Amino acid sequence: MDFSRPDNARRINRLKVLSELRKGTCSKAELSRRLDINKVSIGEICQKMIEENLISESGREQTLQGRPGTLLSINSKAGRVFSIEEGRASLSVAVSDLQGRILRYERLPKGESFQNDILKLVSKMSTGDTTIYGAAIASDSDIPIDLPFPFIRITRAEAEAEAEMARLGDLESFLFLSWSDSIAAAIRKNGMLITLPQFPHIRAQKDGDCSCGGKGCLEAAASGRTILRKAGAESYRALFSKAEYHDTIQSAMRPMAAALSEAIQALSASSVIITGRMSLMPDPFYAYLQTLVSSLLPPSRSDVIIYRSSAGENGAREGAALKALDSFFYHTELLARLKAIENLSDPFPSGI
Numbered sequence: 213m214d215f216s217r218p219d220n221a222r223r224i225n226r227l228k229v230l231s232e233l234r235k236g237t238c239s240k241a242e243l244s245r246r247l248d249i250n251k252v253s254i255g256e257i258c259q260k261m262i263e264e265n266l267i268s269e270s271g272r273e274q275t276l277q278g279r280p281g282t283l284l285s286i287n288s289k290a291g292r293v294f295s296i297e298e299g300r301a302s303l304s305v306a307v308s309d310l311q312g313r314i315l316r317y318e319r320l321p322k323g324e325s326f327q328n329d330i331l332k333l334v335s336k337m338s339t340g341d342t343t344i345y346g347a348a349i350a351s352d353s354d355i356p357i358d359l360p361f362p363f364i365r366i367t368r369a370e371a372e373a374e375a376e377m378a379r380l381g382d383l384e385s386f387l388f389l390s391w392s393d394s395i396a397a398a399i400r401k402n403g404m405l406i407t408l409p410q411f412p413h414i415r416a417q418k419d420g421d422c423s424c425g426g427k428g429c430l431e432a433a434a435s436g437r438t439i440l441r442k443a444g445a446e447s448y449r450a451l452f453s454k455a456e457y458h459d460t461i462q463s464a465m466r467p468m469a470a471a472l473s474e475a476i477q478a479l480s481a482s483s484v485i486i487t488g489r490m491s492l493m494p495d496p497f498y499a500y501l502q503t504l505v506s507s508l509l510p511p512s513r514s515d516v517i518i519y520r521s522s523a524g525e526n527g528a529r530e531g532a533a534l535k536a537l538d539s540f541f542y543h544t545e546l547l548a549r550l551k552a553i554e555n556l557s558d559p560f561p562s563g564i
């Protein structure tokens with residue numbers, strides 16, 4: 213894209229205004245100051261977006277000096293995104309507004325065609341003429357999908373990590389352990405979220421056949437699916453309400469602690485957050501896992517804490533909605549790349 217062309221520059225400035233308003237209401241004068249765009253341009257951009265119903269005026273600034281400006285905010289009802297979540301046996305679709313608030317959510321048992329099931333739910337949840345900007349599919353499979361609007365595919369671990377960061381902040385150097393039917397992990401390093409495909413296949417016990425063909429993988433020892441198979445449906449459900457140290461949990465916690473302590477050291481992770489279904493396990497299980505992990509880490513790293521997800525079972529859905537908004541409405545990656553270019557050119561003032 214040629215950023216010096218006026219229509220592209222206007223498009224970029226529009227995105228900058230939207231991403232600033234995503235953080236909260238703001239006046240035109242304040243937008244001009246924060247974004248370093250002249251007031252006339254800001255005025256034109258905002259006027260156009262008000263006419264398009266993308267943003268609206270929402271009260272006046274609280275100020276002691278000068279004339280209070282009119283506050284602008286994103287008209288969150290002006291568009292929608294979908295989060296599509298593929299579980300082991302079910303499929304769910306949620307529709308969110310432009311602030312990422314989930315408005316509706318429906319789940320279906322998986323039928324014969326993933327594609328048809330998604331289209332069925334999506335058309336059921338599309339209301340009137342509200343613009344659909346796009347969707348994010350959080351899934352660990354690679355079944356081909358075709359949708360009538362733009363979409364991206366992300367892993368469940370990524371979606372869950374996005375939800376945590378939206379709630380808790382940047383979480384640099386945190387290791388995200390997505391622990392549900394299957395196991396996945398990601399780490400935040402240098403402002404980037406990196407998926408760790410090897411994590412579920414860390415050798416964490418002597419034997420046990422894994423779907424990858426390997427032996428003794430963490431996935432085979434500690435995934436939700438394994439716990440369910442060993443404990444039976446009733447005990448598995450009870451696990452979330454009663455902290456009974458039955459054998460199945462103990463035999464899953466030990467390999468999990470071994471894999472975690474290895475990953476924490478290899479990646480210099482500062483803390484761990486457990487996301488997904490297993491994050492709902494009672495506190496004593498966290499304490500047990502924490503004790504095991506701390507005992508395996510060298511004394512200098514024994515301060516690593518294992519946290520519970522703040523989004524719980526909603527994580528994948530919430531995170532996918534945010535990724536869809538980032539990709540198709542706020543275009544955060546484009547803005548981040550531009551910012552990086554601007555920062556690169558900063559050390560060389562004009563004239564050099």
Ligand SMILES: [Zn+2]
Pocket residue numbers: 412413422423424425426427429430431
């Ligand atoms: Zn494996």
